[in-house]
Amino acid sequence: METEIIYAEEGMANEAISKAVRLLDEGEVVALPTETVYGLGANALDPVAVAKIFAVKERPSFDPLIIHLATREQIHEYCDISPELNEIVQKLIQEFWPGPLTMVLPKKDIIPDIVTSGLATVAVRMSADPIMQEICKAFGKPIAAPSANRFGRISPTSAGAVLKELDGKIPLIVDGGACNAGLESTIIRVEVGELKPQLHLLRAGPVVKEDLQKFGKVIRPKKLTERAKSALLEKMEQEGGRSIEAPGMLDSHYAPSTPLYIFDKPEDFVPEEGKSYALLSYRGQAKDGYMELHDWDVVEELSPGKGKLGEASVRLFHMLRILDESGVDAIIAEQVAETGLGVAINDRLRRASQK
Numbered sequence: 001m002e003t004e005i006i007y008a009e010e011g012m013a014n015e016a017i018s019k020a021v022r023l024l025d026e027g028e029v030v031a032l033p034t035e036t037v038y039g040l041g042a043n044a045l046d047p048v049a050v051a052k053i054f055a056v057k058e059r060p061s062f063d064p065l066i067i068h069l070a071t072r073e074q075i076h077e078y079c080d081i082s083p084e085l086n087e088i089v090q091k092l093i094q095e096f097w098p099g100p101l102t103m104v105l106p107k108k109d110i111i112p113d114i115v116t117s118g119l120a121t122v123a124v125r126m127s128a129d130p131i132m133q134e135i136c137k138a139f140g141k142p143i144a145a146p147s148a149n150r151f152g153r154i155s156p157t158s159a160g161a162v163l164k165e166l167d168g169k170i171p172l173i174v175d176g177g178a179c180n181a182g183l184e185s186t187i188i189r190v191e192v193g194e195l196k197p198q199l200h201l202l203r204a205g206p207v208v209k210e211d212l213q214k215f216g217k218v219i220r221p222k223k224l225t226e227r228a229k230s231a232l233l234e235k236m237e238q239e240g241g242r243s244i245e246a247p248g249m250l251d252s253h254y255a256p257s258t259p260l261y262i263f264d265k266p267e268d269f270v271p272e273e274g275k276s277y278a279l280l281s282y283r284g285q286a287k288d289g290y291m292e293l294h295d296w297d298v299v300e301e302l303s304p305g306k307g308k309l310g311e312a313s314v315r316l317f318h319m320l321r322i323l324d325e326s327g328v329d330a331i332i333a334e335q336v337a338e339t340g341l342g343v344a345i346n347d348r349l350r351r352a353s354q355k
């Protein structure tokens, strides 16, 4: 299959939008821009189309998908929200939608089981990307879209990165330019709670804990031990997902092909004789402890100079791809401060790293 890329600039994107909508109508999968990372979209109401997403990504069927809505109001068509739950949901929607917050809520029957891997909940979001919004509006139905990478690999933040992941496997990539946020959306499971709403943080992302705290108690799910994790994985493979409540608890490995390592402190890095190393530095400053630690073959900076977490987020996956292609034996990444967006950045570095 030939993969076509159509450039879609705001205001002159008609061709890309109409072609994407036509393919979605025909039950095809297409790569679409969002403000976080590129998505691999299909008609969420068509189980056969959704099955193609899993096939193209080589994604296990127990890992459920996010559906993307055109309007805030559509949430009631696809989620079964009690009046009590609606109070907090509406507040969150008013504050964060459209934007990079995904909510896990009880689903309505209209959402096929394949989308949610058999769970009683569905993950929903409304993207802030103008092209994605137009496509969602023109299509009219929800679009199921995981990140447009092959399973276990880092998410693409440009049309070129999508092409590298899925060339020849999908008919169309809508090129909406580089993603604004560069990290996948924040995911919360929303519950009413006894005293105040409970927001279970399933994946850290661009909407940070400090933003969410105004709206309820932010709860981080307990970390599973390695043993519990493998037992859960095995069970999921056997039962097709129906046994798990929070797939986000399984911190899957999203990795470049080149091994990546992170350390608690710079001195823990002991280079091996004859191996070449790249450094992914936060801001390229010696005082962070890594720059002068070794005669690096390649150095890239996430936020050159001052060090801004927002800039680092936008560039993270792009720089990881560049370093992956640089031909070194291993990548060493500096961790950033564990505050605000730094939580999501460190989370992605951990997922990309060797245990």
Ligand code: TXA
Pocket: 034, 036, 037, 038, 039, 040, 063, 064, 065, 066, 102, 104, 116, 119, 121, 122, 123, 145, 146, 147, 148, 183, 184, 185, 186, 187, 202, 245, 246, 247, 248
């Ligand atoms: O920014 C994003 O969220 C991007 C763009 C394309 O929208 N999408 C994305 O999708 O990152 P994906 O499939 O790569 O990650 C979605 C995560 C998965 O880890 C999945 O396990 C979790 O959401 N998830 C989906 N439905 C869930 C549910 N009902 N309960 C708990 N976790 C769920």
Ligand code: MG
Pocket: 146, 147, 155
């Ligand atoms: Mg993904």
